[in-house]
Amino acid sequence: MGWLRALKVTARTGMTVERTRLEPLVALRATLGLAIVIGGSLALLGPGAAASSAFGAFMAAIATFQQSWRPRPVLALASGLTLAVSTFVGYLVGSSHTVLFLALLAVWTFAAGMTWAAGPTAGIIASGNVAIVLVTVTLPTSVPQAAGHAAMIAVGGVVQALLIVVFPVRRWGAQRDALADALAAEADYARRLREDPVAPFDPEPLMRARAAATVTPRQARRRPVELHGARGLAERIRPVLASLADPAVGADAEGPGRERVRELLAAAGAVLDSAAHAIRHGEAVVLPAPSLAILKSPDTADLLTGAPLRAARRLAALLDDVLETAQPGSGRTADPGESMLRPTLPRLAPLVLKAVRAELRPGSPVLRHALRLTAVACAGLAIGRALPLGHAYWAPMASVMVMRPDFSQTYSRAVARFCGTLAGVAVATGIVQLVHPGTYLSGFLAVVSAGLMYVLMRTGYAVAQLFVSAYVVFLLGMGGVGWDQTVPDRVALTLVGGLLAMIGYAVYPAWETPRLRTRLADWIAADGRYAAAVLSQYADPAGARRSDVREALLAARDARVAWQDALDRAAGEPVRHRGLSRAAADDAGDALAALGRHAMLLEAHFPDRAHDPVPGAAALAHALRTATEAGAKEVREWRVPCWDGVRTVLAEWDAPRPGVLRGAAEQLLESLDEVSEALRP
Template structure:
């Protein structure tokens, strides 16, 4: 992609307005918290302290809207307290010498940017705190005042946290949505399998539900029963649906048996949708009677036999469990000992430090991001002070807020921030000139602007920036700062900050495109480990360890998401991978998804511990592990992988012999796995060879 096309694409993405589900009650609660701290500050301490507390409450509320499964009060407190510390330390250093503050800014920006290694929520909160610190350090005029302003900022975070505790809005709403989305995705998968027995399933909803189900010990004691257990059932239903629909191990492609399979899949979709609605809204399950009639019909045993019949019976039993779990039960909570527990914030510190240390190497995108942000923030601060404007902090603040570890987000946010700032400042200026608000009315207008931002922030970054810009204009207006003292400076320096952010990424990029082959190879190797773990259960049913299969499956999902994320980022980058065309990457991705489907069919029919080992399963497991390991190496080196060992094992009859139910399932799925591997090689062989740079 050329730079011109990339810039056009990022500009469109930055200015796009999306339809999203709004959260007006949550936004109202955040706005009320902001109004309380601004009103108290104006009434008792003056506009300066009110502005400080407003920034603390604003950032604390903003943190609670991030995509995190941690308790919202914890996020509010963390954002408010860290901003308070940053402000106080920044004033102590900056009040004595500008050069020392520049050093502090470099350290703060570098450390905050490295926190992206701990996840996007930590990265966004840390970056926001650095940006707001540049404003808040200019408000106090003495050390006691700086301590007071820091205390007010912290108080703003505390107020927001208290409001969340005292006035909860839709308890466990994010967790309910994640689990309901997973069940709804399973329902959609069942419907698609009726028409396409080899349809692929995107595991991301299940991964999101798993993340939502990982709780603290305190959360585990309070979690509603319907949020405990249904995710595991959804995980077990997915391979059963696939094995029921796939002609290789399920019912024939046509005939009465296939018609019954389609009826069972439709009934399963209805049950899963009903469970999803009940969990999402916390209400009793309302199930269509025809769906249960199909699942319980005795005719199924007459139309299906063997593996399809076993899958149908297993599906009916699992759906019964889903309905029982999804039914709300007042007063019952999950046992913390049965929960997946996440560490508390103090226990998270060594985990974050390990993640940060793991990124301290030259090829790390996070390290490159940290170096870019540090250089751009310091350059913006110096240039802002050199220009004949006031409020020089707006340039580095804009840079820090828009910069992200990937190209598309950085450039789209830079465009969106300038466009939103231009509109927001223009609207706020018009209101100020028309109404001439005093101190209290300016505070009220600031609260209204922030409230609208909270409501509409999920519709797009540009929309949010319109109201953020108006919020800042009204907030500064509380202290008597005239619009003509801020508007030209803010618009000009915001443009400067955005341009510096874009220039910084162009000069020191972290392109995802050259890493596509490595991401694809990781996925190939992870799938080989998953296949070997599943086949190991067939080779030794008595010593089967299902936890190994689960770990291998999760590793495969992580590799798949990493590949997809890399592909999405690479699609918008102005660079071309000479060793992997877009078409080849897409075909290889589809083939690997089919490979995962084949292994999942094997997992759906894992033998009981009392069954005899399947002949050839151990040899096939070792062959697949070795072949995918060598294949991953070939992909990284720009060659098309070979699967001769697996092909010969199946062709010579030394693998599964096809005798008995389990052997038949094993052979059918193994042949599907081999076909998928060959499709990967075919896709990559069409790509031009990689050239060394």
């Protein structure tokens, strides 16, 4: 799309208010922490210390709302302590010399930009650290005062962490939701398979559940039993559902067998929904008796034979395991040795440094973001100081808080921040003009504004900024700063900062569109490795490692999600990829999804360890792995991939292979041909 349309789309996105599930109790707890910090600081130390501690408590609470599987107290402490360090270092350097402060700002901003290599939560916390560096030099007047301000900011983070420990709200709630969503997605998939035997399945809920199930050693010892094991069962249920429904390897497309398959799929959906509800709410599973009767019915053996019957029995056994695992209150906890372990924060530091070093290369979107962020922040501070306005730091702060590594988020957040700021300061100014609040009433209004922001934060960035702007007006009013000294400056400098962020991205972009072929090639190679790993199980049932299939499947899922994310980001960019149209990209993606599905069907019918090697499976696995690696290289080089190696192996088969191998192999080749057809000029 062109620039004008891209700007319209991003502006509309930035101003969108989403309907989402709110968390009022969590917001109330965060607001209580902020109120305790502001009230205590006002009573004991005065407005200046209250403003400092408020910043720490405010940002620490925001950190706990981010999409992270880390314990919430850890996020609050990490935010508060890093803000305290940034405050003290910022004053030590900023109070001595302007040039040194600019150098510190450049270093801090570049480090914050590179922190996005460790994930969005780390990047958002790091952005808050840049903001406090900008604000720091305006608060204290001596080194002891700077240390005091830093200590108060740290106290704000500690208070928020303690409140989370003392007043837990829906303990393990995020992990429960992730696992329940995965089971609910499986249930929906089972119901869709009744009408469409080759219906697609989005693996994102399973990937999210896997991320949620990766815990620290301490969490593994405390995790409820119903959160341990059900995710692995859901992973194994999916291929069984697909193999039961697909006429190529399951029951006939019509007839009594197909009707029984539809009944089994409906029953599986009902059982999975019951397990999902129980896990989400920590309740006992309410078993749907008619569904269980269908799954246990002896008539199934009369209506189904062979592979469909084995799939039906396997499905019933797996659902029994899901129901048993989903029952709470058994007293069993996870063995840390059996869990997928997440490193603790001290052990995470080397991994973060490794991720950052990996992004220090030409063409890295994260490196481009860090350089762009650094240049815009320094330019914003210089422009802010050159303008005849106070609070020059608001311009670079606005830039830092809206800039993201991709185009759409940066532009939509810039628009949302300015509009939200304009509305927020207008509302807050009207209240100030009508009420003329004193110190304590201003503090109370600031806490109320922050509480409303916590409640509505996930409805949209513009809504959040409305209440953040009101919060800032009341917080500064608490310290005796009049609205007429802050509102015009804040609005003008927020506009400057947003425009600088947008100009910075336009001048030094990191477009996703030109990288689409690389993302597609990565998915081709990953899908090929997964299919080859599955075929290797047929080639050597006794010696092949099942873990190789699992690792290849996870890599294929990661490549698929990376491709889809890239495609979504590219759709909003004002650039065209001349070698890959949107239609071609969609067709190639559908073909690769089908390729993965065919491999999954083969996975559902693995031979036993004692089974003899299937003739031709080893040659086909080797040909498939070699062809997809070569095909990925051809896609990167803007050529149409060729699959002659796989075609030759199939042509040499002079008789049908046993089981489902022959049909699945032909389907794999058909999917590869569809990829080539989609990429053909």
